[in-house]
Amino acid sequence: MDEWEEIEYKPIPVRTLLVEMKDLSELMIDLAYSSALFNNAELARDVLELERKVDNLALLLKMNVMIAARDAEDAKDLLGVSLVSSAADKISDAAADIAYLVLHGIGIHPAVREAFKRVEEQLGRFVVKRDSILSGKSLKELRLASRIGVDIIAIRRGNDWIIDPKGGDKILEGDILIARGAPSGIEELGRLAEGISRRLED
Amino acid sequence: MDEWEEIEYKPIPVRTLLVEMKDLSELMIDLAYSSALFNNAELARDVLELERKVDNLALLLKMNVMIAARDAEDAKDLLGVSLVSSAADKISDAAADIAYLVLHGIGIHPAVREAFKRVEEQLGRFVVKRDSILSGKSLKELRLASRIGVDIIAIRRGNDWIIDPKGGDKILEGDILIARGAPSGIEELGRLAEGISRRLED
Numbered sequence: 001m002d003e004w005e006e007i008e009y010k011p012i013p014v015r016t017l018l019v020e021m022k023d024l025s026e027l028m029i030d031l032a033y034s035s036a037l038f039n040n041a042e043l044a045r046d047v048l049e050l051e052r053k054v055d056n057l058a059l060l061l062k063m064n065v066m067i068a069a070r071d072a073e074d075a076k077d078l079l080g081v082s083l084v085s086s087a088a089d090k091i092s093d094a095a096a097d098i099a100y101l102v103l104h105g106i107g108i109h110p111a112v113r114e115a116f117k118r119v120e121e122q123l124g125r126f127v128v129k130r131d132s133i134l135s136g137k138s139l140k141e142l143r144l145a146s147r148i149g150v151d152i153i154a155i156r157r158g159n160d161w162i163i164d165p166k167g168g169d170k171i172l173e174g175d176i177l178i179a180r181g182a183p184s185g186i187e188e189l190g191r192l193a194e195g196i197s198r199r200l201e202d
Numbered sequence: 203m204d205e206w207e208e209i210e211y212k213p214i215p216v217r218t219l220l221v222e223m224k225d226l227s228e229l230m231i232d233l234a235y236s237s238a239l240f241n242n243a244e245l246a247r248d249v250l251e252l253e254r255k256v257d258n259l260a261l262l263l264k265m266n267v268m269i270a271a272r273d274a275e276d277a278k279d280l281l282g283v284s285l286v287s288s289a290a291d292k293i294s295d296a297a298a299d300i301a302y303l304v305l306h307g308i309g310i311h312p313a314v315r316e317a318f319k320r321v322e323e324q325l326g327r328f329v330v331k332r333d334s335i336l337s338g339k340s341l342k343e344l345r346l347a348s349r350i351g352v353d354i355i356a357i358r359r360g361n362d363w364i365i366d367p368k369g370g371d372k373i374l375e376g377d378i379l380i381a382r383g384a385p386s387g388i389e390e391l392g393r394l395a396e397g398i399s400r401r402l403e404d
Contacts, residue, residue, distance in 0.1 A: 015313035022317040029293075036286075080311045083303045084238075087296035091231075094289035094296075101285045109282045111217035115224040 005052075007059045014068060014081050017061040021088040023163045024054050027154055028095035031178065033116040034123035035102045043125055046178075047099035050161065054092040061085050124150075124186040128175045131195030135175075140167035147200055148188045150181030207254075209261045216270060216283050219263040223290040225365045226256050229356055230297035233380065235318040236325040237304045245327055248380075249301035252363065256294040263287050326352075326388035330377045333397030342369035349402055350390045352383030 028050050035043035065082055069075040101108075128135050134142065144150050155162040155169065156176040162169055171177065179189050191197035230252050237245035267284055271277045303310075330337050336344060346352050357364040357371065358378040364371060373379065381391050393399035 013313075014311075015316050018313045019317045032289075036282075077309060077311050080238075080303050080308045080314050083299050083308070084314050084317060087234075087299045090292045090296040090299070094292040097285050097289045097292070101282050106282045106285070107279060109216075109279050111215075111220045112282050112286050114217050115220045115286060 005056060007056060007063075009063050010060065011067075012060060012064060014061060014064050014078070017057050017064065018081055018085060018088075020163070021054055021057045021061065021085055021092075024050050024057070024161070025088040025091040025095070027163055027178075028054070028092050030123060030153070030180070032095040032098035036098055036108055036112060037116045039102060039108060040125070041102060043123075044099035044102040046125070046156070047095050048103075051092050051096040051099075053161070054089060058085055058089050121180055122183045122186050123153075124177075124179045124181075124189055126177050126179070126190050126193035128171055128173055128177060128193050129195045130173050131198075132173070132193050133195075133198050133200065134171045134177075134192055135173045136170065138168055138170045139165055142171070142200065144179075144185075144189065147202060148181070149185040150179045150189050152177055152179050154178040207258060209258060211265050212262065213269075214262060214266060216263060216266050216280070219259050219266065220283055220287060220290075222365070223256055223259045223263065223287055223294075226252050226259070226363070227290040227293040227297070229365055229380075230256070230294050232325060232355070232382070234297040234300035238300055238310055238314060239318045241304060241310060242327070243304060245325075246301040246304040248327070248358070249297050250305075253294050253298040253301075255363070256291060260287055260291050323382055324385045324388050325355075326379075326381045326383075326391055328379050328381070328392050328395035330373055330375055330379060330395050331397045332375050333400075334375070334395050335397075335400050335402065336373045336379075336394055337375045338372065340370055340372045341367060344373070344402065346381075346387075346391065349404060350383070351387040352381045352391050354379055354381050356380040 028047050031043050031050070032047045034040065035047060061081070062085075065078045069078050101112075139152060144152065152165055152171075153163075154177075155165050155171065156178070157172065157174070177189070177193060179186060181189070188197065192200065230249050233245050233252070234249050236242065237249060263283070264287075267280045271280050303314075341354060346354065354367055354373075355365075356379075357367050357373065358380070359374065359376070379391070379395060381388060383391075390399065394402065
């Protein structure tokens, strides 16, 4: 948290900014819960990085909203956008609170564990190794949902995040995959990303 | 929002309080999004009522945490509980912000609509009428998920809320059902709750 980007105004549709803020904030909550449940510092750091992204988006959105509003009617129209943006910001702060808990080495109290556990589904975070058969393939080709029952909810590529990637999105070597699914499927995805397993059966 | 309950200390396990706070705050986000999408003031008022519940639970939890902590070690253990409780509180505030948007008649900007829409699933809120075949039956008997593809995510009974009800929970006349599912299933549930449809096929 030592480097701060300077905020520079860019004309971006408020719709684009708002959708991204909302999607990121919800992803952050899922990541934060998992980071606490599995005491996973990497996930917790992802959450804090995403919080900076959400904060930046919130400032950009504020600027774009100001410039978009020319009269009282515009301002009233855009009030909703502004309120929803604050809401997404609060949700991302909440996720960050939980991430701090993990990074400060505060043990996970059984009550917290109880609150966060989701019996059916688990979250996994895997780096795609050079040998992985996932590398270079699109999600459409891989059909991970039908084959191993996991859903890729985000791909982190360097400093960029692809949230809720679509079928046409490709997985590249070095990508970090955030996936949700049944524990067995998540384990299998880990083996595929590592290159330990090279078979993806129908 | 004119009547305020006096907060009275009750010895309740922090685990129970925390799980309830977390479940309520997540339900509130879903309700808030739907209230905005469908401009539904009833859902928005539900959100504000639940916010009061979450606030009360947060205070009760604080008291129970104070009393539970006898030494520095306890206090460190309980720090996580306290942080997660604040996080749930922030999430519930965010949901309330969105509910205010609806209740203040601030129009839903297309950007907000875009951010909130979930293509696959819809939320419904229905009062169970006297003639409804749902009345007096348990969720296990009704098997709504397999029959019409909807999941009852909460039942409001007077001032009480049953969040994530289980198979043994019964639906009673006058209950308000909050359900999630495909639009066609939600419509069907509405007809069943109203008593317009009295057939539930396998």
